[in-house]
Amino acid sequence: MAKAFFVTGTDTEVGKTLVTTALMRAAKEVGKKVVGYKPVASGCELVDGELRNGDANAMQREASIPLPYAMVNPYAFAPAIAPHIAARLANESIQSGHISQGLARLKETAADWILVEGAGGWRLPLDEQHFLSDWVKREHLPVILVVGAKLGCINHALLTIEAIRRDGLSVAGWVLNRVDPDMQHFQENAETLKRLISAPFLGELPWLSDEEIGYPEHFLDIAALL
Numbered sequence: 001m002a003k004a005f006f007v008t009g010t011d012t013e014v015g016k017t018l019v020t021t022a023l024m025r026a027a028k029e030v031g032k033k034v035v036g037y038k039p040v041a042s043g044c045e046l047v048d049g050e051l052r053n054g055d056a057n058a059m060q061r062e063a064s065i066p067l068p069y070a071m072v073n074p075y076a077f078a079p080a081i082a083p084h085i086a087a088r089l090a091n092e093s094i095q096s097g098h099i100s101q102g103l104a105r106l107k108e109t110a111a112d113w114i115l116v117e118g119a120g121g122w123r124l125p126l127d128e129q130h131f132l133s134d135w136v137k138r139e140h141l142p143v144i145l146v147v148g149a150k151l152g153c154i155n156h157a158l159l160t161i162e163a164i165r166r167d168g169l170s171v172a173g174w175v176l177n178r179v180d181p182d183m184q185h186f187q188e189n190a191e192t193l194k195r196l197i198s199a200p201f202l203g204e205l206p207w208l209s210d211e212e213i214g215y216p217e218h219f220l221d222i223a224a225l226l
């Protein structure tokens, strides 16, 4: 039976995709078959008549098993805006049942691990009544938190962890990602986060150059997830 993890972040653009693909690569290095799932994506381009998202493309590329695009990303919206607004503009509704069906199909593959990347942060609306976190709750997925190291991230990280746990879910691990190379007192902030976060620390990604960004898995230790 495949093990699925949900990757969330302290915000949008904090490195969820970079970390998700790094986790996929790290899992493959220890012999796991891994696939990725991006249930809801906004910010997509039309390719051969199908809307495609960069995050989902990257996860499709890293998968151990070749998958059709729609299996990786069932909900794709063109504008790079909050997905529930993009859905409304497209006269579509995001159904959590359909997202569950997609996950169930991935569980039927030979994958050992399924890495599910959220959109935005933890409390991401699907419509005016539902959140993506409700779906994660329903699926009982352990959560991996990506903390984008920038001023304000301590508060965002602690509140996100509080919310995940109040939702009855576990924080399987967290990653510190240096999204801002110019952050002042990075080390002191990192020490504070490590002291205050009581969940397995999976590693720290430095600000990566164009050459290094292809190998982000070397900064992670996935032992706590195995």
Ligand SMILES: Nc1ncnc2c1ncn2[C@@H]1O[C@H](COP(=O)(O)OP(=O)(O)OP(=O)(O)O)[C@@H](O)[C@H]1O
Binding pocket: 009, 011, 012, 013, 014, 015, 016, 017, 018, 019, 055, 118, 119, 120, 177, 178, 179, 205, 206, 207, 208, 209, 213
């Ligand atoms: N450690 C890093 N070093 C260099 N560039 C980084 C690093 N982390 C993230 N980036 C870059 O920052 C951008 C945002 O990262 P990423 O797309 O992984 O964020 P995200 O949280 O998945 O965003 P979204 O909410 O849109 O899904 C990307 O261009 C990525 O390559």
Ligand SMILES: C[C@H](N)[C@H](N)CCCCCC(=O)O
Binding pocket: 012, 013, 041, 042, 043, 079, 080, 081, 082, 083, 119, 120, 121, 123, 124, 125
């Ligand atoms: C387009 C962007 N990169 C993300 N995929 C969507 C982020 C939505 C955030 C919604 C919110 O919480 O305000």
Ligand SMILES: [Mg+2]
Binding pocket: 016, 017, 018, 055, 117
């Ligand atoms: Mg992403």
